[in-house]
Amino acid sequence: MPATPEDLFAYLDDLSIAHSTVEHSPTFTVEEGRHLKASMPGGHSKNLFMKDKDGTIVLISAWTESQLKLNQLHKKIGTRRLSFAPAELMIECLGVAPGSVTAFALMNDTDRRVRFIADAALMGFETVNFHPLVNTATTAISREGLQRFVEATGHSLTVFDFSDL
Secondary structure, three states, X not given: OOOOHHHHHHHHHHOOOOEEEEEOOOOOOOHHHOOHHHHOOOEEEEEEEEEOOOOOEEEEEEEOOOOOOHHHHHHHHOOOOOEEOOHHHHHHXXXXXXXXXXXXXXXXXXXXXXXXXXXHHHHOOOXXXXXXXXXXXXXXXXXXXXXXXXXXXXXOEEEEOHHHO
């Protein structure tokens, strides 16, 4: 059974990671979430769930303002050309539906099938913001808190500078 937002908050508490959450109407795109920037400081994320033909699965968390040249990324991270993964695979691996994909969903990837890549621009913020497994809220944690969270899930945090593409 995939984790709920309440499970996530309890997990963050167990890791002594401070967090704050703002509930809002559902947001499915970066554009729909722009109003949150004014009320929630820090780096806001856009998250892409992708895979290549060899079955490598990648979750990318990038700053909303970063330009992602996905047709070049695979060359830099050592995969074959990436494409968006089907919703069924997202639900299977991360336990979330499209529109709610988030770095926090790594807690559902207990088989560690997903490779996690964070944008250097996003990691340049002291506070980073993600959906807490649903797209009806946004949760803020520190950059260091995100690093601790990712490591606690058994994943590695690869920071990549998308401006290098």
